Each structure stands twice: as structure tokens, then as C-alpha cells.
Amino acid sequence: MSYPRVALIxxxxxxxxxxxxxxxxxxxxxxxxxxxxxxxxxxxRRIGLCDSICDSLEEVVKDADLVVLATPVGVMGRVAETxxxxxxxxxxxxxxxxxKKAVIEAVGPHLPESVHFVPAHPMAGTEHSGPxxxxxxxxxxxxxxxxxxSADEAAVARLEAFWRALGANTERMDVEHxxxxxxxxxxxxxxxxxxxxxxxxxxxxxxxxxVIKFSAAGFRDFTRIAASDPTMWRDVFLxxxxxxxxILGRFTEELFALQRAIRTGDxxxxxxxxxxxxxxxxxxxxAGQDTDAPDFGRIKTET
Amino acid sequence: MSYPRVALIxxxxxxxxxxxxxxxxxxxxxxxxxxxxxxxxxxxRRIGLCDSICDSLEEVVKDADLVVLATPVGVMGRVAETxxxxxxxxxxxxxxxxxKKAVIEAVGPHLPESVHFVPAHPMAGTEHSGPxxxxxxxxxxxxxxxxxxSADEAAVARLEAFWRALGANTERMDVEHxxxxxxxxxxxxxxxxxxxxxxxxxxxxxxxxxVIKFSAAGFRDFTRIAASDPTMWRDVFLxxxxxxxxILGRFTEELFALQRAIRTGDxxxxxxxxxxxxxxxxxxxxAGQDTDAPDFGRIKTET
Numbered sequence: 001m002s003y004p005r006v007a008l009i010x011x012x013x014x015x016x017x018x019x020x021x022x023x024x025x026x027x028x029x030x031x032x033x034x035x036x037x038x039x040x041x042x043x044x045r046r047i048g049l050c051d052s053i054c055d056s057l058e059e060v061v062k063d064a065d066l067v068v069l070a071t072p073v074g075v076m077g078r079v080a081e082t083x084x085x086x087x088x089x090x091x092x093x094x095x096x097x098x099x100k101k102a103v104i105e106a107v108g109p110h111l112p113e114s115v116h117f118v119p120a121h122p123m124a125g126t127e128h129s130g131p132x133x134x135x136x137x138x139x140x141x142x143x144x145x146x147x148x149x150s151a152d153e154a155a156v157a158r159l160e161a162f163w164r165a166l167g168a169n170t171e172r173m174d175v176e177h178x179x180x181x182x183x184x185x186x187x188x189x190x191x192x193x194x195x196x197x198x199x200x201x202x203x204x205x206x207x208x209x210x211v212i213k214f215s216a217a218g219f220r221d222f223t224r225i226a227a228s229d230p231t232m233w234r235d236v237f238l239x240x241x242x243x244x245x246x247i248l249g250r251f252t253e254e255l256f257a258l259q260r261a262i263r264t265g266d267x268x269x270x271x272x273x274x275x276x277x278x279x280x281x282x283x284x285x286x287a288g289q290d291t292d293a294p295d296f297g298r299i300k301t302e303t
Numbered sequence: 304m305s306y307p308r309v310a311l312i313x314x315x316x317x318x319x320x321x322x323x324x325x326x327x328x329x330x331x332x333x334x335x336x337x338x339x340x341x342x343x344x345x346x347x348r349r350i351g352l353c354d355s356i357c358d359s360l361e362e363v364v365k366d367a368d369l370v371v372l373a374t375p376v377g378v379m380g381r382v383a384e385t386x387x388x389x390x391x392x393x394x395x396x397x398x399x400x401x402x403k404k405a406v407i408e409a410v411g412p413h414l415p416e417s418v419h420f421v422p423a424h425p426m427a428g429t430e431h432s433g434p435x436x437x438x439x440x441x442x443x444x445x446x447x448x449x450x451x452x453s454a455d456e457a458a459v460a461r462l463e464a465f466w467r468a469l470g471a472n473t474e475r476m477d478v479e480h481x482x483x484x485x486x487x488x489x490x491x492x493x494x495x496x497x498x499x500x501x502x503x504x505x506x507x508x509x510x511x512x513x514v515i516k517f518s519a520a521g522f523r524d525f526t527r528i529a530a531s532d533p534t535m536w537r538d539v540f541l542x543x544x545x546x547x548x549x550i551l552g553r554f555t556e557e558l559f560a561l562q563r564a565i566r567t568g569d570x571x572x573x574x575x576x577x578x579x580x581x582x583x584x585x586x587x588x589x590a591g592q593d594t595d596a597p598d599f600g601r602i603k604t605e606t
Contacts, residue, residue, distance in 0.1 A: 214448075254498045271533050
């Protein structure tokens with residue numbers, strides 16, 4: 001079921017968590033890792049990440065049955081171009097990017113006919129990044145969205161089984177729909193959290209110290225979201241431009257409607273809006289996607 | 304130091320938590336409670352909330368040394384008008400509202416010269432509301448902002464000692480500054496979380512079921528914030544209109560700048576912005592206002 005040899009390209013939070021989750025699952029295959037930065041490779045070697053750490057892309061993909069692109073989305077095209085001549089025929093190439101259309105357009109054309117390209121997106125993360133941020137439980141009960149396009153059914157099923165062994169649930173999705181759903185549930189929430197934290201910092205009439213000292217629940221959550229990896233998120237917004245701008249337009253419309261209600265003192269509109277959003281939270285609890293407990297499901301470790 | 308007789312008006316999350324925190328602190332005084340709804344009074348009696356539950360405002364404030372207005376901000380003026388003739392001379396009247404200028408304007412004119420009015424704002428809450436939502440630890444290590452205006456120093460110091468005994472830290476603040484700081488760290492973050500959840504629900508191309516099923520970290524946090532009490536938040540926005548609209552204006556400016564960077568593909572602006580917001584998170588962690596642990600400080604119970 002699993003892959004005899006796996007290559008992880010880019011050793012950040014996701015790839016390092018994949019390695020520890022593979023170990024936890026008892027997978028026997030060899031895992032080779034590569035990172036562009038010598039410092040990251042050094043750290044990986046020091047903490048025992050992967051069975052071998054390679055110093056070049058050519059080396060890491062050699063004989064690999066599964067090649068995982070886990071770099072920022074913006075460099076995946078260049079990586080694909082470099083590894084293409086060295087891929088083993090019959091290998092599966094996948095990625096872990098948060099956007100799919102741009103990845104498929106950047107990576108797909110470089111890959112030879114002899115490999116299977118099965119894009120994927122594990123929806124899991126923390127505000128920490130780098131090879132030391134990974135942990136085996138990261139994907140437990142999270143979704144890994146698979147965007148199979150025209151890939152071979154056996155290759156898709158094999159990758160799905162791999163992700164389920166790592167703790168994730170899998171679901172197949174059409175590429176356009178994937179990018180829109182993710183803009184709604186992840187990309188735009190991150191953008192507005194970043195914006196709000198930026199506003200707070202920029203206000204001359206409220207000191208940094210006050211913002212930090214009195215940061216209440218709402219804002220504190222935002223700062224956590226806004227501490228996520230800048231490179232990753234820059235690439236998400238640059239590469240999911242269409243869906244991002246669509247949802248951002250809708251968001252601005254709604255925000256202006258609420259702003260107008262505040263300005264005109266229209267309490268009924270505000271009350272109705274806030275009552276309605278409460279229902280959505282209930283739906284999420286009922287669907288088991290979060291818990292009502294004080295830790296909000298973040299320390300769940302069931303496998 | 305404490306008050307021999309305390310009256311809690313409005314038996315929601317804050318007042319019920321105050322009662323349990325008073326008990327935990329070993330305060331010996333009598334606590335009388337009142338809620339407008341007969342059902343809430345019944346629930347309070349059933350769960351042992353307060354030493355006595357009164358059926359009228361006149362009754363609950365009789366002989367009280369401390370009267371706490373813990374209703375939605377929008378009705379505090381009417382409550383003050385009703386209780387004014389029945390207040391004991393020398394009593395302290397306080398409130399727990401999230402805005403201060405509007406409360407002072409609504410409540411202040413009704414109170415007799417013989418009582419001390421010391422507005423306060425405990426910055427603590429959860430997404431749950433009602434008399435059964437309270438717990439003794441709610442205020443632990445949270446800030447209670449005191450807006451003393453021209454109140455008697457002894458009365459202010461006594462209320463501060465009371466809040467510290469309930470677990471909170473206290474700080475005095477000017478009324479205008481209070482409303483601006485809270486707009487930044489609490490009110491606007493709530494408004495944009497409400498908005499984002501509303502947008503997600505309203506999209507025709509993404510089903511409710513998908514929004515719920517795939518709700519990732521950022522959005523899940525937003526739904527929790529957006530599940531807060533609709534009446535309370537309606538009143539916050541209606542009564543802190545000036546600061547809310549100011550910060551909302553700044554937020555929109557920043558969001559448009561980031562939107563423009565996305566549209567024009569300006570990755571440098573995005574990267575710099577996201578890198579900068581990361582620093583603010585570090586400041587909050589260093590200030591001890593949150594933890595880096597997976598539960599994000601929410602299950603802290605130190606007293």
C-alpha cells in the first residue's frame with residue numbers, strides 16, 4: 001500500500017510532520033529529504049528528520065516512488081522543471097500547496113508522461129514553521145483534499161490511502177471549486193486577520209504596548225493566525241488571485257452593509273446578522289469539526 | 304475590603320461568573336440577583352446562583368453596598384432610572400459594559416449625588432451566554448479596566464480591590480481612550496469575524512455543508528467569535544459608534560491596499576506586511592497575554 005521510497009522536497013512544517021506521521025504509522029519505506037537552505041538541511045540532520053538528507057534535487061528524487069513538493073507554491077514550477085528528467089517512470093508526484101489551479105499550471109507541463117501527477121492539499125497547519133515545527137499528529141482528523149484531474153485511478157487511490165495512514169480524511173475535489181472553498185474557509189480569514197493586526201499596530205492613538213497588553217480574545221486569535229509563514233501566504237494570495245478577489249469583494253460588500261447599519265443605528269439588522277452567524281457555529285460543532293471544550297479541539301491527538 | 308451586600312442586575316455570563324468568583328474568593332457578603340426574564344430567575348434559583356434572587360429592581364438594590372449593572376449596554380440607562388430612587392446613600396454603582404462613554408452618558412444623569420458611580424469593564428468572555436455559562440475562573444489574569452471619571456478615590460480603590468479579589472488585573476483608563484482601545488482589540492475583530500462567517504454562509508457556489516466540513520483553523524476561530532451574544536454585540540456597535548467607525552475606516556484602507564497588492568501581483572508588499580504582523584504576535588507572547596501551547600492559554604485556571 002505504501003511507497004518503498006518517498007522524497008520530501010522542502011522541509012517545513014508540513015513535510016516534517018509527514019515524516020513523523022509516516023514513522024508513527026509504521027511505514028517501512030525510505031524517506032529522503034531535501035531543502036534549498038544548507039541551514040535547514042543541517043537542522044534536519046541534527047533532529048533526525050528523514051532517513052537521508054540530500055544536497056540536491058536530482059539526488060532526492062532518484063528512485064523515489066512518491067515525490068512530495070512541499071515548498072512554497074511560488075517555487076514549485078521551478079522545482080518541477082529541475083526534477084523532471086530525474087523522475088523514476090511510474091512514480092507519483094504530488095504537492096501540499098494551499099492552492100491547486102496555479103500549482104497544476106506551473107508543475108504539470110514540466111512532468112513527463114511516465115509519472116502520475118496527483119495534486120493534494122492537507123488542510124492542517126499551525127502558526128509555526130520550519131523543520132522543527134513538525135509533529136506526527138498534525139493531520140489527525142484534518143482533511144486532505146485531492147484534486148485528481150485526469151490522473152490514473154490507481155495512483156490516486158494509493159495517494160489517498162497514504163494520507164489516511166497519516167491520520168487525515170480525504171476527499172476529491174474539482175480544481176476550481178477547491179480554490180474557491182479554500183479562499184472562503186482559509187485564505188480570506190487569514191488576509192483579514194493580517195489586516196486587523198496591521199491596523200492595530202499602525203494606530204498612532206493606541207500604543208503597541210496597549211494593543212499587546214489588552215489584546216482580548218478576538219484579537220488574540222487574529223494575532224495567532226497573522227503569525228503564519230509570510231512566504232507561504234504571499235504565494236497563496238498571488239496564486240489564488242481570482243477566488244481571493246471574488247471573496248474579498250463579497251466580504252467588503254457585507255462589511256459595508258454592517259458599517260451602514262452601525263452608522264444609521266440600525267440595531268435590527270445587526271441583531272439579525274449576529275443571530276444568524278451563531279447558527280453556523282452550531283453546524284460546525286454538530287459536524288464534529290470543532291469542540292466546545294476550552295481547548296477548542298487543538299490538543300486532540302486521537303489517531 | 305469587600306462589600307457586605309452586592310446586587311447583580313442581569314444574570315448572564317459575566318454576573319454569574321462574578322458570583323462564583325466571589326464565592327471562590329471567600330467573600331462573606333450577601334449577593335442578591337435580578338434578571339428581567341422570569342425564566343432566567345428560575346434557572347438562577349435552580350442552580351444556586353446568588354444568595355437570593357429578587358423579582359424586582361427595587362428589591363434587588365435595597366441596602367446594597369455595590370450595585371453591578373450587568374445587562375446589555377442598551378438598557379442600562381433605563382435600569383439606572385428605575386433603581387435611582389432606591390439606592391442606599393454611599394453605595395457604589397458600577398457596570399460591566401464593553402463600552403464606557405455611552406454607559407456614562409446613559410447612566411450617570413440618573414444617579415443621585417449620594418452614590419459613587421465607578422464604571423468598569425472586565426475584558427473577559429466566552430462565546431456562551433446566560434446564567435449557566437458562568438464559572439469562577441473567567442476573570443483570572445484578565446484585565447478589568449476602570450474608568451473612574453470624577454468618582455471618589457476611596458470608592459474607586461475599593462472596586463479595584465474587589466475585582467482583583469475576583470482574579471482580574473485592574474487598570475484605570477480615560478473614557479475616550481477606553482472606547483478606542485476596545486474598538487481595536489475587541490469590537491472590530493468581532494465585527495469582521497461576524498462578516499466573514501456571514502459571507503461564507505451567503506455564497507451560492509460553496510454549500511453550507513462544505514463551509515462547515517472544511518472549515519480550517521482561521522475560519523473555525525472566526526465562527527467561535529461570531530457565536531457570541533447577539534444582543535450584547537448589537538449594543539456594543541450601536542453605542543461605540545464613533546471609535547468603531549474610525550477603526551473600520553482604517554481597516555478598509557489597509558484591506559484595499561492589500562487587495563491592490565494581490566490584484567497587481569505585488570508580492571513584496573504582501574511579504575513585508577505579513578512579516579511585520581508576525582512581530583506583533585511575538586510581543587503578545589512575551590507580554591504573557593497568551594501562550595504558545597496548543598490550548599492557547601484558554602484552559603489556564605491559576606488563581
